[in-house]
Amino acid sequence: MTPKNSRRGAQGITIYFALGQCSIGIVLVAQSEKGVCAIYLGEKPVSLINQLLQQFPHAILMGDDSHYEQLVAEVIGYIEQPLSTWRLPLDIQGTVFQERVWRALRQIPLGSTASYSDIAEQLGSPKAVRAVAQACAANRLAVVIPCHRVIKRDGQLSGYRWGIARKEALLAREKGQ
Structure with a gap:
């Protein structure tokens, strides 16, 4: 598309x-x-x-x-079983910035997290924290584009399009808990 x-x-x-x-x-x-x-x-x-x-x-x-x-x-x-590798083709559609954020999210290792600020800094736009959060909210590909791995700077869980309980469960599963 x-x-x-x-x-x-x-x-x-x-x-x-x-x-x-x-x-x-x-x-x-x-x-x-x-x-x-x-x-x-x-x-x-x-x-x-x-x-x-x-x-x-x-x-x-x-x-x-x-x-x-x-x-x-x-x-x-x-x-x-989040250790498995994603091998199906994707049809990712978003703005240029959203797609940059989503690529950065796919680089977060399994079992790890990054803050919205970390992602904004990684993209060379340290003041774009809200834009990073908005890109996460616009993600249509749950789990494959792992916006569940993005947390607040203080380490707390924050919003997740599909619910905080799911975010917590996915993170726990990825950490082997």
Whole structure:
């Protein structure tokens, strides 16, 4: 999906999706022809599907395909055993700054954390702490773009699009607890 198509709500783009259950709730995984474009976490399937509809309002959404159920199983495996390597193609769409933040997040080692300030400094924009937080909030690819590894400067957990309890569980799992 091109950035232009993404801004237009994925008009004319076919996006396949499926839902699954894991230890931290329901998982929705969506894929365009380019790659995985959304991984959402939540409690209610309807809520996750509504998020997908809001993100891609003009896409042709296709569910209930057994191939994509296998994709969900792979994502769940990645969530449950974070030592596994992500090997599926991604369709990442964001602003230039968001994509820079998301690349930096993918460099945070498994079991480690970084502060919003650390990421802003790493990007050469030490005053862009809020912009880093906003990029984390805009992340559509839970776990794969590990915004759950970003914490406050004082070491405390802060907001997470899919809930603080999930953030805490993911971090504990990555640290082997």
